[in-house]
Amino acid sequence: MPRIPDDSAAPRSFVVPPLAVAAPRAFAALVTRPLRYTLSEPATFFGELLGVFLLAVMFLVIVPTRGFAPGGWTAAEWLVPGLLAIVAWHSAFTNAAFSVVFHRLEGGMDDMLTAPIPSLILAAGWAFGSTLNALLVALAAGLILSLFAPPPVHLVAVVLWLGVGALTLSFAGIVAGLYSPRYDTVSFYDTLFVYPILMLSGFLGTGAPLPMLGRVLVDGNPLSQPVRALRAAWHARPLEGTARGEIFLLFALAIGWIAAWSVIARGRQLRR
């Protein structure tokens, strides 16, 4: 008589692990996924680096910047930290936004939603993954930019500023990705909102020579103070108004966190 297999016990892989086990595992998987993707598609990564190199060559070598020294800074001292910041932060935004919109449009979002992952972990995993990827971009870009400027004096502070800024932009990217019905829409948000905010963050110059509207846009920019703080940490030079950078950025971070988490927790825009 054939023996009927005992299927009362589910296979090991079907056992839903307890939250204490699943949550860290899911978080680790989500955090490392952008890095794994970057390493598997190095062409995109190197493309970003080439862009950084070209911008540095453009601003520091080709376009004559002799005499450009706001507040006694040299052009390289002024530009390099800001350039690194906007490249890393922009990378964080696009990575988070395109990751979310890709999963929504290609159906991978179902895998996320059916897995035993709390929405808190989902939001944090996405954001920290994009942040880690942005720091990798920053590390490589920093090596390239070290051709033009001395290395940072307070490395930990520089990494912290870059990380906190990237985390803020990652949360903004998650929200943008959730509210994008198409890939084009992410580009729309990027071109009309994120790119102008980054470009007018004072990475290239102060707002002083600008007309009134330009000064308002630069000084009221939530990223202008963090850029100044990063620059001060890089060269270990005091900069007036640096302390406000923390307030601005922490405020933006809190708003971004609440926005991203609340949208995911409510399941809004997650499925099409």
Add this chain to the structure above:
Amino acid sequence: MKTTSIPPSPSPPLPPPSLSAAPEVTLPAVLTTPAARYNGTRVNWRGLATLCSRESRRFLSIAGQTVIGPVVSALLFLAIFTFALGRSGIGPLGFSYTAFLIPGLVMMSVMQNAFANTSSSLMTAKFQGNIVDLLMPPLGPAEILVGLVTGGVVRGLVVAAVAFLALSAFQPLGLAHPLVAFWFALMASVLLGLLGVLSGLWAERWEQAAVITNFVIVPLSFLSGTFYSVSSLPDNWRWLAFWNPFFYMVDGFRYGVLGVHESSLRTGVVLLLAANFALFFALWLLMRRHWRLWD
């Protein structure tokens, strides 16, 4: 008694259908076009016009992203280069830096948008599976190419016009040689539109298309003399600019706007015409073989 069975007589074969008896059906001209076209006698004008119209309406329906976005980018470049760097007085070629920069920024927008239009159109069709809508109609490879590139050209010229008007608000500029400016804008958008088609054909994933943009289009655009005069380059680096075809587009367009140029205009005209013809022919050959289209 011997009986013989008479085999049933086979039914007489049916006469072949008389073609003359069939009712005459007159096909519409558009359906008879392919055969005629492959004989090299006709062009499917209606199909071509439809494709051109579709490619143009495709980007106009999302003008906020495809027209306004690039103009905002150009304005940002103008702002950070001119105001933030605190430039004033006489710049390259005897003009203010703002005046020098504007034609270059306009041409950079033309190039990037003409490329983006054709490459994104083809890739979206390939990846979403509706490439059959392009391949099934009675359109030959040359007609498909012309249709796709027309969309890129229209987008490039529309963006050029809007960007020029927007940038001129900061530095009033006229057109020293309008026809020359139009010619170079046209040639640039055709060339970049064709490059976009090549990118769209080659790329099998979005990442591959980004590779072309990051490693070819952006470096050539940045090093095209948009932001600087070639005379400001060191002597031993100047040859690099003259080997960059994008430089001739920017320089020719700048001549059309400002009336000054740094290279031979004749070289620019001949080079761009030759590049366009060569690329069109190469793409025509590839599309005839449906290279990477069916996958």
